[in-house]
Amino acid sequence: MPIIDQRHMCGASVHATVGDVEVFWDAYLAERGLQPFEAGVVLPAYVSDGRWVADCVRCASGVACWPENPRGCCLACGAVYTVVFPPAADIARAERVLDARPAGAANWRPDLGEDVADLKVENLVRAVPLEPAFEL
Numbered sequence: 628m629p630i631i632d633q634r635h636m637c638g639a640s641v642h643a644t645v646g647d648v649e650v651f652w653d654a655y656l657a658e659r660g661l662q663p664f665e666a667g668v669v670l671p672a673y674v675s676d677g678r679w680v681a682d683c684v685r686c687a688s689g690v691a692c693w694p695e696n697p698r699g700c701c702l703a704c705g706a707v708y709t710v711v712f713p714p715a716a717d718i719a720r721a722e723r724v725l726d727a728r729p730a731g732a733a734n735w736r737p738d739l740g741e742d743v744a745d746l747k748v749e750n751l752v753r754a755v756p757l758e759p760a761f762e763l
């Protein structure tokens with residue numbers, strides 16, 4: 628399963644750009660009487676159940692993340708965070724390994740020191756391929 632990100636996790640439609648995602652944040656929060664505000668905190672992103680997320684430090688809700696967007700917004704309280712990701716090359720390698728796993732088993736905690744080699748070992752333990760089968 629490909630890893631999904633904030634483009635797919637913000638409302639019913641898939642957003643194409645960072646700008647589209649941020650327009651959604653504003654509209655979603657406004658419908659609930661909230662406004663986005665800068666939290667002034669940097670959050671590390673991680674993969675949970677096949678989704679790029681971070682944890683809101685104000686209300687403990689999940690924050691949808693996307694490696695193409697260095698910002699994430701908690702849609703429960705409106706806090707906007709700077710989000711940091713592993714290097715792009717690590718993300719590409721990790722996502723290939725995670726793609727080989729069944730839905731719901733794609734988890735990666737680079738913020739806790741888990742690296743791509745750890746993910747490959749976990750695939751071996753789970754008896755899934757190291758990477759998804761190549762498709763033509």
Ligand SMILES: [Zn+2]
Nearest residue numbers: 683686701704
């Ligand atoms: Zn929050």
